[in-house]
Amino acid sequence: MAATLSRPSFSFRIPSSSCHLNFKTLNPSFLLVKPSHARSSEGKNQIISELKSFENSLKCSIDSISGTDHLHIVQNSSVVPMAATAAMDSPPKISKKVCLFYCTEMKELAERVAAESDAIELRSVTWRTFEDGFPNLFISNAHGIRGQHVAFLASFSSPGVIFEQLSVIYALPKMFISSFTLVLPFFPTGTFERMEEEGDVATAFTLARILSNIPISRGGPTSLVIFDIHALQERFYFGDNILPCFESGVPLLKNRLQQLPDSDNISVAFPDDGAWKRFHKQLQHFPTIVCTKVRDGNQRIVCLKEGDPKGRHVVIIDDLVQSGGTLIECQKMLAAHGAAKISAYVTHGIFPKKSWERFQRDSGGSPENGMSYFWITDSCPLTVKEVKSRPPFEVLSLSAPIAASLQIR
Amino acid sequence: MEKNRKHVLLFSCVESEELARKVAAQSDCIQLQSINWRSFDDGFPNLFINNAQYIRGQHVAFMASFSSPAVIFEQLSVIFALPRLFVASFTLVLPFFPTGSFERMEEEGDVATAFTMARILSNIPISRGGPTSLVIYDIHALQERFYFGDHVLPCFETGIPLLKQRLHELPDADKICIAFPDDGAWKRFYKQLQHFPMVVCTKVREGDKRIVRLKEGNPAGHHVVIVDDLVQSGGTLIECQKVLAAHGAAKVSAYVTHAVFPKQSFERFTHKNDETSEKAFSYFWITDSCPLTVNAIANKAPFEVLSLAGSIAEALQI
Numbered sequence: 001m002a003a004t005l006s007r008p009s010f011s012f013r014i015p016s017s018s019c020h021l022n023f024k025t026l027n028p029s030f031l032l033v034k035p036s037h038a039r040s041s042e043g044k045n046q047i048i049s050e051l052k053s054f055e056n057s058l059k060c061s062i063d064s065i066s067g068t069d070h071l072h073i074v075q076n077s078s079v080v081p082m083a084a085t086a087a088m089d090s091p092p093k094i095s096k097k098v099c100l101f102y103c104t105e106m107k108e109l110a111e112r113v114a115a116e117s118d119a120i121e122l123r124s125v126t127w128r129t130f131e132d133g134f135p136n137l138f139i140s141n142a143h144g145i146r147g148q149h150v151a152f153l154a155s156f157s158s159p160g161v162i163f164e165q166l167s168v169i170y171a172l173p174k175m176f177i178s179s180f181t182l183v184l185p186f187f188p189t190g191t192f193e194r195m196e197e198e199g200d201v202a203t204a205f206t207l208a209r210i211l212s213n214i215p216i217s218r219g220g221p222t223s224l225v226i227f228d229i230h231a232l233q234e235r236f237y238f239g240d241n242i243l244p245c246f247e248s249g250v251p252l253l254k255n256r257l258q259q260l261p262d263s264d265n266i267s268v269a270f271p272d273d274g275a276w277k278r279f280h281k282q283l284q285h286f287p288t289i290v291c292t293k294v295r296d297g298n299q300r301i302v303c304l305k306e307g308d309p310k311g312r313h314v315v316i317i318d319d320l321v322q323s324g325g326t327l328i329e330c331q332k333m334l335a336a337h338g339a340a341k342i343s344a345y346v347t348h349g350i351f352p353k354k355s356w357e358r359f360q361r362d363s364g365g366s367p368e369n370g371m372s373y374f375w376i377t378d379s380c381p382l383t384v385k386e387v388k389s390r391p392p393f394e395v396l397s398l399s400a401p402i403a404a405s406l407q408i409r
Numbered sequence: 410m411e412k413n414r415k416h417v418l419l420f421s422c423v424e425s426e427e428l429a430r431k432v433a434a435q436s437d438c439i440q441l442q443s444i445n446w447r448s449f450d451d452g453f454p455n456l457f458i459n460n461a462q463y464i465r466g467q468h469v470a471f472m473a474s475f476s477s478p479a480v481i482f483e484q485l486s487v488i489f490a491l492p493r494l495f496v497a498s499f500t501l502v503l504p505f506f507p508t509g510s511f512e513r514m515e516e517e518g519d520v521a522t523a524f525t526m527a528r529i530l531s532n533i534p535i536s537r538g539g540p541t542s543l544v545i546y547d548i549h550a551l552q553e554r555f556y557f558g559d560h561v562l563p564c565f566e567t568g569i570p571l572l573k574q575r576l577h578e579l580p581d582a583d584k585i586c587i588a589f590p591d592d593g594a595w596k597r598f599y600k601q602l603q604h605f606p607m608v609v610c611t612k613v614r615e616g617d618k619r620i621v622r623l624k625e626g627n628p629a630g631h632h633v634v635i636v637d638d639l640v641q642s643g644g645t646l647i648e649c650q651k652v653l654a655a656h657g658a659a660k661v662s663a664y665v666t667h668a669v670f671p672k673q674s675f676e677r678f679t680h681k682n683d684e685t686s687e688k689a690f691s692y693f694w695i696t697d698s699c700p701l702t703v704n705a706i707a708n709k710a711p712f713e714v715l716s717l718a719g720s721i722a723e724a725l726q727i
Contacts, residue, residue, distance in 0.1 A: 130671075131642065131671035131674075132477075132641060132671040133476075133477040133478060134477075134478060134507055134522060135478065135520075135522055137519075137520035138518050138519060138520065139518040139520060140518060141518070142516075142517040142518035143517055157452075158451075158452040159452060159453060159454065159479055159480075159481070159482035159483060160477075160478055160479035161478075162478070162481070162482055163478035163481055163482075163525070164478060166529070167522045167525040168520060170524065170525050171520045171521070171524070171525075175517070188451070189453050197461075198462055198494065199457050199458040199459060199461035200456075200458075201454075201456035201458060201486045201487060201490045202490070203453060203454055203456070203482075203486045205490075206482070206485055206489050209489055209532060209534075210529060210532070213528060213529070215528075323450065350451050352449075352450035352451040353450055355450075
């Protein structure tokens with residue numbers, strides 16, 4: 001009979017000077033099961049939570065927005081599933097040590113990922129530019145990564161930053177490393193993947209092709225970790241020399257919802273059938289609302305297709321948000337149908353041209369004008385910088401699921 | 410016997426539209442096509458290839474210009490899409506292959522961006538006509554031809570014939586002498602310029618500094634033309650000019666295929682308007698491989714643009 005040990009978890013309130021404390025636990029070997037709990041003191045909410053998903057226990061860290069202070073709590077634990085055989089005393093799985101490189105914009109998330117586990121070590125690249133604008137790059141301690149598992153945390157927030165990151169991504173696997181993982185939480189261009197008429201250029205295909213061409217390393221094809229890719233068919237865009245690993249941010253959301261005081265009054269709403277297809281399986285235990293766009297003359301109007309928002313705290317869920325237009329229309333429609341509170345979750349807060357400014361906070365009673373919460377992950381770091389201390393926004397960090405994905409053998 | 414000339418549909422990136430027009434003007438067989446270049450709000454490209462059905466079964470070419478990393482992705486999207494539209498063949502014309510000078514790994518950890526660029530281009534899908542032809546002028550390092558994979562056929566051209574033709578037109582054509590700023594330039598070009606007297610310079614270390622010196626040849630009394638593949642800040646050219654003048658060169662001019670000139674560094678060479686300023690370079694010949702610079706220079710003396718249009722039109726017939 002397999003035994004489970006309970007390990008302590010740590011949470012600390014950080015003083016307002018906003019310093020960032022990390023605590024590392026020892027190498028884990030047992031499955032950690034602990035009830036989640038929330039503590040609230042002095043009007044500041046500190047939430048420590050843990051979720052159990054199919055194979056892994058993940059700790060997630062949440063930036064809690066209250067008042068003007070921004071508390072930054074990072075929790076650490078490395079948890080690995082117990083071997084399934086109960087009959088024998090299986091030896092503890094040793095996490096593989098991973099050297100984690102990262103692009104400049106992802107520095108903060110990389111630091112959080114490394115804080116999740118002793119086995120993950122941050123490494124650096126010198127990012128400079130020549131006079132002509134082309135990158136002048138140097139990978140520090142290149143000899144030191146030979147025989148190691150290596151990962152790169154990328155962010156293609158605009159076309160201009162792709163080439164420099166790609167140069168590092170193409171160079172690392174050829175440095176005698178034992179395996180290579182590319183973590184690209186947000187796969188951009190994902191929405192431009194259809195050719196509706198001949199002549200449309202599907203830029204998602206371009207990006208998939210570029211990534212499929214990453215040289216293989218001694219460990220075989222590169223693993224490519226992407227969160228909530230826009231179109232489910234896109235998994236087939238990738239060639240054979242790359243192993244796409246599609247993860248989701250929804251478990252982070254589910255855990256957050258469980259902590260809400262009205263967690264028993266939550267319904268999830270999908271702005272269209274596409275979102276429903278992508279997410280309904282992960283959210284089956286919530287009452288569901290589905291919206292749809294109906295053509296009315298020249299316009300397209302958001303309508304309720306299934307479900308009833310009346311009196312509920314409705315959480316609109318989608319993979320990404322751009323201008324926010326669709327979300328706002330859904331919000332108004334749901335409010336008109338009697339929703340008590342409205343919140344939103346998207347994995348990827350793209351928000352070009354500061355479109356997040358359209359989202360106001362509803363402190364109570366006017367869901368048609370504001371949202372109670374707007375959750376995004378830190379897949380789009382440039383947006384996170386702008387919204388992290390602004391209600392209704394709350395950032396759910398991908399650090400724990402990323403750290404877990406780096407442990408996949 | 411007249412060869413059957415290929416009818417080619419020529420697409421172009423925005424920066425190279427003028428050069429593409431000149432190429433199309435060279436021959437009835439080359440026809441300009443168009444692309445809608447727009448952006449989505451998030452900055453990613455929103456592209457549409459006009460008349461996509463019409464290009465089926467035709468020979469197609471794309472004129473690219475990677476003047477900065479930011480413009481690569483949009484052009485790459487078109488380059489990856491065109492071969493799959495049932496075209497008879499696909500040719501990519503990239504007159505200037507950037508990053509070419511960053512191709513060596515001097516220590517482990519250096520990231521050779523030329524390798525990145527070659528890898529990306531090697532990954533162009535093949536079309537019905539087989540591997541993509543990739544036309545590049547005066548690539549920086551001769552070894553770079555081996556960086557490309559099997560699905561592209563690099564076709565290395567040179568701008569030197571344009572220079573030779575221009576030199577023949579000069580009144581002092583018989584006094585011309587070619588100078589190479591270093592051994593690298595000599596290796597790249599001496600075979601094409603063998604009938605001219607030559608001068609070779611070199612950089613010699615003197616303490617902390619590196620000084621340009623004459624290694625071979627005698628410039629005295631000659632109109633010396635310094636030849637190299639590209640110019641960045643222009644520092645090397647200026648030092649060479651000083652050394653050549655000190656050794657008695659009557660006039661000094663320069664030729665580079667690729668006028669990179671980051672941050673407007675071409676201004677060091679333009680003739681100032683006042684009477685007393687020294688005109689260090691009599692002529693500075695460049696090609697139109699770097700369209701943004703060529704537009705900025707706008708033919709200010711001593712610059713003269715030798716167009717690659719004719720040479721490109723010929724290359725499209727291969």
